[in-house]
Amino acid sequence: xxxxxxxxxxxxxxxxxxxxxxxxxxxxxxxxxxxxxxxxxxxxxxxxxxxxxxxxxxxxxxxxxxxxxxxxxxxxxxxxxxxxxxxxxxxxxxxxxxxxxxxxxxxxxxxxxxxxxxxxxxxxxxxxxxxxxxxxxxxxxxxxxxxxxxxxxxxxxxxxxxxxxxxxxxxxxxxxxxxxxxxxxxxxxxxxxx
Amino acid sequence: xxxxxxxxxxxxxxxxxxxxxxxxxxxxxxxxxxxxxxxxxxxxxxxxxxxxxxxxxxxxxxxxxxxxxxxxxxxxxxxxxxxxxxxxxxxxxxxxxxxxxxxxxxxxxxxxxxxxxxxxxxxxxxxxxxxxxxxxxxxxxxxxxxxxxxxxxxxxxxxxxxxxxxxxxxxxxxxxxxxxxxxxxxxxxxxxxxxxxxxxxxxxxxxxxxxxxxxxxxxxxxxxxxxxxxxxxxxxxxxxxxxxxxxxxxxxxxxxxxxxxxxxxxxxxxxxxxxxxxxxxxxxxxxxxxxxxxxxxxxx
Numbered sequence: 001x002x003x004x005x006x007x008x009x010x011x012x013x014x015x016x017x018x019x020x021x022x023x024x025x026x027x028x029x030x031x032x033x034x035x036x037x038x039x040x041x042x043x044x045x046x047x048x049x050x051x052x053x054x055x056x057x058x059x060x061x062x063x064x065x066x067x068x069x070x071x072x073x074x075x076x077x078x079x080x081x082x083x084x085x086x087x088x089x090x091x092x093x094x095x096x097x098x099x100x101x102x103x104x105x106x107x108x109x110x111x112x113x114x115x116x117x118x119x120x121x122x123x124x125x126x127x128x129x130x131x132x133x134x135x136x137x138x139x140x141x142x143x144x145x146x147x148x149x150x151x152x153x154x155x156x157x158x159x160x161x162x163x164x165x166x167x168x169x170x171x172x173x174x175x176x177x178x179x180x181x182x183x184x185x186x187x188x189x190x191x192x193x194x
Numbered sequence: 195x196x197x198x199x200x201x202x203x204x205x206x207x208x209x210x211x212x213x214x215x216x217x218x219x220x221x222x223x224x225x226x227x228x229x230x231x232x233x234x235x236x237x238x239x240x241x242x243x244x245x246x247x248x249x250x251x252x253x254x255x256x257x258x259x260x261x262x263x264x265x266x267x268x269x270x271x272x273x274x275x276x277x278x279x280x281x282x283x284x285x286x287x288x289x290x291x292x293x294x295x296x297x298x299x300x301x302x303x304x305x306x307x308x309x310x311x312x313x314x315x316x317x318x319x320x321x322x323x324x325x326x327x328x329x330x331x332x333x334x335x336x337x338x339x340x341x342x343x344x345x346x347x348x349x350x351x352x353x354x355x356x357x358x359x360x361x362x363x364x365x366x367x368x369x370x371x372x373x374x375x376x377x378x379x380x381x382x383x384x385x386x387x388x389x390x391x392x393x394x395x396x397x398x399x400x401x402x403x404x405x406x407x408x409x410x411x412x413x414x415x416x417x418x419x420x421x422x423x424x425x426x427x428x429x430x431x432x433x434x435x436x437x438x439x440x441x442x443x444x445x446x447x448x449x450x451x452x453x454x455x456x457x458x459x460x461x462x463x464x465x466x467x468x469x470x471x472x473x474x475x476x477x478x479x480x481x482x483x484x485x486x487x488x489x490x491x492x493x494x
Contacts, residue, residue: 044385048397076394079239080385081276081351085359094352101243115393123240127252131234135207142392157430161208164469168207175232176255179302183255187248187298 017065021099030096032089033057039083039093049073053083053093060096069109074100075116115146128184131174136167195322197313198265199227200256202274203235204422208430209271211466212422215451216270216315218464222331222455223323227268230260236277240389250291251298253281258299258306266311268318270451272421273388276348278312283353314349316364316420316450317356328371333459335482336374341453342414343369344405345382346424359383365418368450372457377412381405386427395434402427403438406445415477416446418453425449429471446470446477456481 021027033054040052050071051059059068068074077097084094101120104110110117122142126133136158143151161167174180205213220227233256235241241249256278260267269275284291286308296305319328343365350362357364362383369376386405387398405428409417419425428435429447436443447470455465456478467474 044401045387045390045394045397048394076390076397078347078385078388078390078398079276080347080388082347082385085351092352098239098242098246102245105244119389119393120240120243123238124244127235127237127241132206133203133235133238135203139392146393160471161430164471166208166210166469174234176234176302179304180234180252180255182301183251183298183304184248186301187251187294188245190294190297191245191247 017103018060018063021060021096029089029091030057030061033061033091034089036088038086038088039091042082042086043077044080044082045076045078049076056096056100057091057093065103068100069104069107070111072111072114074104075111075114115142118142118146121145128181129173130171131177131180134168134171136169137171195224195318196226196228196265197268197318198260198263198310199229200233200236200260200267200269200274200278201229202269202271202422204271204426208426209422209449211452211469212270212425212449214464214466215449215455218460219319219451219454219458222458222460223319223327225318225323228263228265230256230267233259236274236281238273238277242277242280247291247294247298249277250281250284251295253277254285254295254299254306255302255304257282257285257310257312258304261306261310264309266313266318268313268315270315270420270422270449272314272346272348273423275312275314276351276353279353282308282310282312314356314420316349316368319451319454320364320367321356328454328458329373332373332457333484334373334457335484336372336453336457336480338480338482339374339477340377340413340415341369341374341448342377342379342409342412342417343382344379344409344417344419344424344428346419346421347383347385347388349420350383365420365450369418369453372453374453374457377409377414379408379412379414381408386424388423388427391427391431395431398427399431399434399438402431402435406432406435406443407439410443410445414445415480416448418448418450420450432472444472446472446474448477459483 037054040046040054043053046052051073056068056073074097081094084092126138237249237252345362351359366376387401391398425447452465
């Protein structure tokens with residue numbers, strides 16, 4: 001990735017990023033979008049998005065990345081893969097969403113009123129720390145980071161799960177946590193230098 | 195039949211009943227599920243959203259650990275299934291990604307050659323268990339039970355090899371095998387919102403309300419799931435879904451191995467039935483013992 005300089009403006013990224021995305025597996029297919037809108041019609045959350053999937057591809061190809069990244073669209077994707085399965089041009093739109101999420105996170109671009117980036121960061125933090133994702137710890141940390149007072153609304157559900165033995169308070173690490181971290185560090189060192 | 199079992203994180207907590215029922219049904223059918231020793235989180239879509247190659251490496255550690263035994267890796271979680279399948283596909287088909295991931299795995303003395311298959315437990319039950327094996331073990335009469343089959347997303351897209359991406363019928367087949375009635379459920383592969391329940395609750399509640407309404411309109415006594423996240427959204431947030439629908443609802447949400455276990459007359463406690471957040475009494479009342487059955491169906 002050539003996107004490791006945190007202080008560059010989004011505008012400067014456009015050309016490089018479009019090239020990076022086109023290099024993704026099957027990324028070239030983005031060029032073959034016919035703007036038919038099958039993706040938007042298939043998307044279960046497109047009505048809650050600032051821009052529909054079809055519009056995102058149009059903005060993306062026009063190099064208007066700033067508009068794309070400052071919208072809530074990528075964080076409304078629930079990874080259902082309907083768009084990717086139905087696209088007549090074979091575009092893996094869901095993978096473009098991931099690529100855009102990564103770009104937004106790398107550059108600290110947060111869309112208004114969306115806690116998606118916090119959830120993603122918290123999930124990754126759990127895996128790095130424990131090797132697994134201890135649900136109750138994950139939910140606690142996520143709530144503290146995103147909406148500490150709203151968390152009180154989750155308590156009745158947490159209590160019901162606890163009563164039925166479905167809420168585990170501990171967060172044990174896997175035995176191979178050091179190995180897992182070595183793997184992550186090795187990949188990150190390699191990817192960062194390329 | 196021996197498999198490497200990959201439970202995934204949810205099956206250690208909120209989806210403990212799914213884990214229990216999977217193990218109970220496997221035992222009863224002679225399926226040997228050997229849990230992968232010291233497995234780690236698959237990374238789900240969240241890790242992919244953070245760092246692509248690292249996410250493949252995190253996921254691939256499990257495949258590398260499973261490779262020496264040579265058995266198919268079996269999971270019950272749609273998210274784990276999709277994530278492990280995606281990693282597996284890229285490791286097998288993309289030389290550049292395979293080399294970069296294996297360079298990372300080498301830091302822990304691991305390597306993945308790409309020889310393992312990733313399977314969903316539903317696939318195993320339907321396609322590996324000899325035909326008629328479940329039917330011959332059915333000890334309860336489920337013919338009065340109407341079940342809405344809800345496959346969800348990541349079981350069918352984009353890596354499903356054993357069912358249709360638009361109109362999957364795997365759960366329908368399973369329901370019929372158990373002697374119950376599968377209601378026509380065209381939203382079967384529509385999204386529940388997944389993690390959006392935590393970040394954009396109204397959006398996810400809307401999606402769940404559509405799923406719930408259709409199941410109720412079709413006269414379902416319960417919704418059958420194959421994924422811990424679909425299950426949690428429909429079960430744990432049923433109050434909010436009911437508010438959205440403007441009515442009070444209490445529709446049982448059932449993990450598919452629980453239904454198989456009920457049909458086979460396995461004890462309720464081995465299927466984790468008592469851990470349901472929704473009372474199951476009305477649903478269980480529709481299950482009658484077969485006349486030749488030796489054990490009654492217990493609610494657990």
